[in-house]
Amino acid sequence: MKQFVQDLAKTNHFQATHLLHILRGVQSRYHYIPEQAIEQIADLLSISRTHIIGVVEFYSFFHLTPRGQYELYISDSITDHMLGKQSLTGYLSEKLHVGVGEVRQDGLVSLDNTSCTGMCDQGPAGLVNGYALTRLDRPRIDRITDLINQQTPLDQWPREFFKVDDNVIKPGLLLSQPIIQGSALQATFKRGLKETLTEIDISGLRGRGGAGYNTGWKCHLCYEGPEEDAFCDVATQNLPQRYVICNADEGEPGTFKDRVLLNSYAHQVFEGMTLCAAIIGAEQGFLYLRGEYLHLYEKLKSILEERRLAGLLGKNILNEGFNFDIEICLGAGAYICGEESALIESLEGKMGIPRNRPPYPVTHGYLGKPTVVNNVETFMAAANIAINGGDGFASIGTEKSKGTKILSICGDCSRPGIYEYPFGTSIQSVLNDCGASDVLGVQIGGPSGTFISNEEFDRQLAYEDLATGGSFIVFNNSRNILDIVNNFTHFFAHESCGFCTPCRVGTSLLKKQLDKIIEGHGSAGDVIALEEICQLVKNHSHCGLGQTAANPVLTTLARYPELYQSRLKKISYEPGFNLDGALETARRLAKRSDAGAHLAQVDYMDVEGRAAQGAVAEEEDS
């Protein structure tokens, strides 16, 4: 192991910023991060062991205790659930003789849930040793069980298990006209860097990750620095280092368009990054790729190499005297790293905890230097604008939302996949295209977005109406809204980074309170209490994760208040836990099961004034 870690650290130039690379290597080789490795890495990288332990415990794909030689994860997205994930996981667990969250006794296999793996159009999905598994079903699970029990190496598993389809169904402005390699850069240099930035300004392009910050402004701010910033250190500002980061940590459940863009339009994305670097004067760029997209890693690396050979990357690009290169960094299972400052922390080899702002990344980003962070699709659009100019782009869309938006559509529709629409398109026309019928509602923008009911389908895709980073999940009338909300609420509690009190504690409180209501233990006042927690989490959280974590409850509570009320018991107060259940251990120890060893959940007067004797049985029946 010593030699392995030594070599790994050397390949990563003993840089602390490469800690995630190194830990990924160790986890992949040993299926956990052994104590000796931690000590050795701490020594080689000159960082503290607590820093390493912190990082290991922060990211879902790193472990301090051994996982199986086959690390299996099943995607826990609502869309996987809709495709039968729950019973499949049960089946898998039974076949492999390993519980969810456990390692089998022989150490061969471990099984666990993981947040959405971005295969919602071809689920139920999972990961084995980091590689995406799609279209899981019982026959496939039977086969996987055999392969694991026979200890067949992954490269000998049937290729179709790992097949990931693009499913581009409705291409638009960007997807229908892929650019010729190098053409966006040539156009940029021909027109001039400032002039190209002007075209991006004219285009009105806004960030495609969902927040919608103006892309041109970001470049201006990064290049010029803000006029007035109390925290800005002018000395640092004048240093030439600037960075370009492409945010491919596509973690919002239901979003998978960046996966397709990087699989089939990577040149255009890299070209967008390169021209952005030329404009702001950056020499180094990063593609932060979510760990779940490991299957794209080698391919993307070879595309970068191809571009270097073609003179589109590296030294003296297109003989313009411009140097720029791109490095790919893989995440390790943390939704929060999609938040740009958390992503930068992660790139620096740390836990993905969002920074305090101001200062903002445009002036104090990677290693404290001015940094532009954009979504994959934003860079792709920038390359298109560099070739075609800003006017054409600006002529599409609405007043405040220019151009097109690429959606990843999944859930209850006959044609899930990738669709590109001009901003301003109505939800109804999207639903018509994707073959959705009998629709109950649509989750737009993923769990952090908005749930809209079937009375709102005339609303539009636009930053000013329904903003989305791409997630578009359709639910038909057979679905239970509270199940959906429950899945989303648990997701946020799992993904909260834990930095600030309102989100760390609030998302767990929200989960408990919602569970209480859904499980039928809620009573008068519990919905009000739920709403109160929502407001606290929303208003006081440190970053976008917490600020949107209550959206699933808030957006459905506003639309279907009766749904929540109907789960409440008709009593004024219900204990937050199961009284009788709490006595179970005592009964077992005392070997008693008589009536006297049981406790009714409520045995006082209910709000209607009748004695609530036997209320437990009554309520449970209803």
Place this chain on the structure above:
Amino acid sequence: MSKTITIDGSTIPFEDGQTIMEAATAASVYIPHLCHHPEYTPHGSCKLCTVKVNGRICSACTFPAIEGQDVLNNTKELTDDRQRITQMLFVEGNHLCPGCEKTGSCQLQAVAYHLNMLDNHFPLFYPKREVDASHPDVMIDHNRCIFCTLCVRASQEKDSKDVFAISGRGINKHLIVNAQSGLLKDTDLEATDHAAHICPTGAILIKRTGYQVPIGERIYDHEQIDQVSLAASGSRPIAALPPSLAVETEHHQHGE
């Protein structure tokens, strides 16, 4: 002309580079806080110092004071929310004040009193957490840790060590120490370190000093945290404190 902001309608001067918290403290305006300490890099995590700046919610300890800001601090709405945030800190850990030797000198408890917190409001989490009593002079009771990172910062910034760190994610966050064994006794922490004395709650305690100051004579027994905090920051003389307590204020120098 110095630059000014307004806090709850009062005009407050500030200097460039100051946060809202620093400007407020200098002007004897108390903004409740737990993870903030004037001598250390602001952290911005407890969110108790939440204020409204021109209508927008910000953390006073990290947000820069900028000319013309209209800051709301002491409003019913904010006080109510701060009370809820404090209750969150109480329920996520195991804070049993009557049995805690820090009672009366605990900032979490004092802030709770200041905000008129009378109950936990939320259901208790009852997490299972350990006590590390391995060190000869200092102990950690993880039940009372609120993840403010003051010990982490004190160890790094004042003691030039790196004894503490916060590990884990979300509700599973926990304090860890820098030793292969994971035990405090195997770190280079000494009882005279700033980090051993900075804990705002009873999570890090100096052994054999628990009841040297009797209950009834402790820091917050006769004075509210706002008064103590402002006095400690130099906005007001500490005269009101009995000499025996002067070393135990928020601002104290340990080991004296």
